[in-house]
Amino acid sequence: MEKASLLEALKNLVQQEDALSVAREVSELRNQFEDVILEEDRQFQIKQLEAKENGETVEERPFDTVREEFYNLHNEFRDRKKSLQNAKKEAEEANYRRKKVLLERMKDVVEKEENIGAAMTAYKEIHDAWKEVGDIPREKRQDIQSEYSRLLETFFYHIKIYRELREHDLHRNHQLKLDVIQRIQELSKVENLKDVEQAIKSLQNEWDETGPVGNDAWESLKNSYWDAVRAVYTRIQTFYDEKRTELAANLELKKEIAKKAIEIVTDFTSTNTKDWDTATATLLALQEEWKKIGFGPRKENEDVWKEFRAACDEFFAKKKTFFDSIRGKFDEVATKKQQLVDRLDEMKHSTDWKATTDQILSIQKEWKNLGSAGQRFEQKLWKDFRAACDHFFEAKQTHFSSKDKEFEGNLALKMELIERIKTTEIPEDKKEALSLLKTFATEFNEIGHVPMKEKDRVFNAYKEVLDGHYKKLKLEGAEQEKMLFQARLETLKGDPNSDRALAREKHDLNEKINRLKSDILQFENNLGFFAKSKGADLLKKEVESKISAAQRKIEELRAKIKMIQ
Incomplete structure (x- = not known):
């Protein structure tokens, strides 16, 4: 076929709207056209060689317009085909993505949808959409269609099971x-x-x-x-x-309690601490009565509670003011006790043993009669006071150490008694056992003093064996407390400085009582500051429990003081 014919054939093909459908024919025309061109080029080269051999002039080859037009048309067609191919590829990729989305939806229906009606509706929507999606890339068609078919098979299996x-x-x-x-x-x-x-x-x-x-x-x-x-x-x-009927009745009871509390706050005035304690006990009893009553209607209950709490707060604020005023007395007692300490410091080096001893004992009584100086001062003052007393009495003890020979004999007797106590089998009967132990204590106390350097060792050894026997008696509760303290007193009587030891024991007990009284006062003040709430009620119960425990402890300590006297 001539070039012109091939050109005309190409023109007809490139006019087709679907360039991709004639792409193969255009490619074949191009191959044919290039074959013709190659043959023309070969013939022209032969003519050039023959002309050279004959010495003839080689004619210039005329410009080939057909060739130019053919290639221009072909290039335009190639560009249009490439554009269409790209568009087709993009469309197929978009279709592929749509089908992937439909696959995921179908997978969710198969794996998650439990409502059969909803599942069937979703399936129909997915299936209709699937059919409307166009071509996808050839290399992906089999896999995606296989997955869709597998999901449909599973879906209809589930429908059957459902x-x-x-x-x-x-x-x-x-x-x-x-x-x-x-x-x-x-x-x-x-x-x-x-x-x-x-x-x-x-x-x-x-x-x-x-x-x-x-x-x-x-x-x-x-x-x-x-x-x-x-x-x-x-x-x-x-x-x-x-x-609701019960709540209304509770409200009336609480109103009555609030009224009583307001009357106490309004009418009460006193400068006597016992009167304040009595009024406090009355108000605390009202608080206890309040706690035993159930709730009232919410709003009315809150209103009457505010009235009751305000009355309690006002009372305890007045009480605090009153007790703050009497704390000035503690300062006065502290000043007087410091003066006693200063007097002791001046006489603690005295060697007039009898007169100075009498003076110190007199000062000790004066100290006791002064009462407590309060938590802020009492401990330090007592420490200084006792140190001055100890200094004098230890010096006095040293002075009388010339009796060492007699003391050595006493040492042997006490060590023999300690050994005898240690090896003695205590009777199982508690009464007999206590009587025997008391006999040992009396015998130990009747033996005279031992050398100063040995007194602590001997006394500690004696106390250890005696305490060991008391522990074996397995006393319980109040009986245990009383008997162990009695044993302690009997033991202290065996101390070389028994008078001073017993006086110190008594003073320590009084100090504990004073501290407990101060604690109770503080606890009672604190009770007036608790708001009405579940957490506050728990704290109030804890404080009230501490007050009761402190009062019981005071009674126990007073009983011990009577045992010393």
Whole structure:
């Protein structure tokens, strides 16, 4: 075919709208056209060689317009084809992505959708959309179509299983709802209405969450359910009606208590601490009575509580002011006790043993009669006071150490007695055992002093063996406390400085009593500052418990002081 014919054929093909459909024919025309061109080029080269051999002039080759037009047309066609190919590829990729999305939707339907109606609706939408999607890349068609087919197969398998299970579920749901109705009816046997109220809500939720039943059974089940529910709520309503009556009665009781508290605060005035203690006890008793009364209606309960709390707060504020004023007396006592310490410091180096001893004993009595200087001063003053006394009496003890020979004999006697106490079998009868131990204590005390350097060792050894026997008696409670303290007193009487040791023991007990009294005063002040709340009530109970414990301890300490006297 001539070039011109090939050009005309190309013109006809490139005019086709779908360039991709004629691409192969255009490619074949191009190959034919290039074959013709190659042949023309070969013939022209032969002519050039022959002309050279003959010495002839080689003619210039004329410009080939057909060739130029053919290649221009072909290049335009190639560009248009490439553009169409790119567009087709993009469309196929977009279609591929759409089908991937449809696959994911179908996968969710297969794996997650439990409602058969919703599942079928979703399937139809997905299937219609799938059919509308155009071509996708050839290399991906088989995989994506296989996955879609697999999902459809699984889906229809599930549909088949669902239909088989649905009848079973309807029957099972029927039994579950019957069980809920029975448990609602059994709530009539539960006494605690709070438990009933919680249970009925839970059972109603359980009823709602239980799946459907067959249409033929639904009406009967529903009527039985609501009959049972209404019976429970009627009982609950009756309970709350009675509760409102109770709340109103509680409110009246609380108003009466608040009125009494206000009268105490309004009418009470005194400069006597006992009067304040009595008024405090009365107010605390009202608080205890208040706590025993149940709640009243919320708003009215809050109003009357504010009145009661305001009265208590006002009382304890006045009480605090009063007791703050008497704390000035502690400063006065502290000044006087410091003067006694200064006097002791001046005489603690004296060697006039008899006169100085009498003076110090007199100062000790004066110290006792002054009472407490309060927590801020008492401990330091007592430490300084005792140090001055100890300094004098230890010097006095040293002075009389010339009796060492007699003391050595006493040492041997006491060590022999300690060994005898240690090896003695204590009777099982507590009364006999206590009598024997007291005999040992008396015998030990009747033996005279031992050398100063040995007194602590001997006394500690004696105390250790005696304490060991007392522990074996396994005394309990108040009996144990009393007997162990009595044993301690008997032991202290054996101390070389028994008078001073017993006086110190008594002073320590009085100091403990004073500290406990101060603690009780502080606790009582604190009670007036607690707000009405669950947390505050717990704190108040804790403080009240501490007050009771401190009062019991004071009585125990006073009993011990009587034992010393």
